[in-house]
């Protein structure tokens with residue numbers, strides 16, 4: 001079974017346990033690296049053409065506007081998942097679901113017969129409604145039970161991820 005890890009992650013200012021810190025590597029990227037170490041799957045990072053603000057409050061406003069508008073922001077580079085059986089799909093929980101640029105990716109692919117394993121980092125609301133939104137969007141895919149990782153604990157999440165994978 002060949003697998004690819006497709007993820008979006010935003011470094012810069014973020015809330016970690018109630019205070020704003022500047023992350024060099026985003027929490028979701030940290031989790032994606034662990035999945036790659038464990039499975040050997042290659043990583044593919046989604047980068048929006050127009051980057052989200054590094055400022056936390058600005059970014060929450062941008063994200064809320066995109067959510068309300070059901071925006072599909074352009075992504076610089078889209079992978080082709082046709083040669084893979086399994087897609088590990090990673091993202092931060094933004095306003096209870098995936099960032100809209102993740103749906104840009106999802107809607108650019110053909111999902112029939114694929115297995116999708118969603119993983120998300122968050123600051124308290126777990127997967128939110130992202131799993132059901134992914135199920136709706138990845139038509140024809142088998143969407144497995146996702147893994148919610150508390151963002152502040154991403155750096156020590158390898159055992160949790162190992163358990164989820166095996």
Ligand SMILES: Cc1cc2nc3c(=O)[nH]c(=O)nc-3n(C[C@H](O)[C@H](O)[C@H](O)COP(=O)(O)O)c2cc1C
Nearest residue numbers: 009010026027028092093095096121123124125151
């Ligand atoms: C725009 C925005 C919206 C967010 N909304 C939520 C939310 O609804 N629930 C939650 O638990 N965390 C929320 N967070 C916190 C992030 O999910 C959390 O910090 C995550 O680990 C960030 O991952 P990243 O570093 O890979 O981008 C939000 C963060 C941002 C920037």
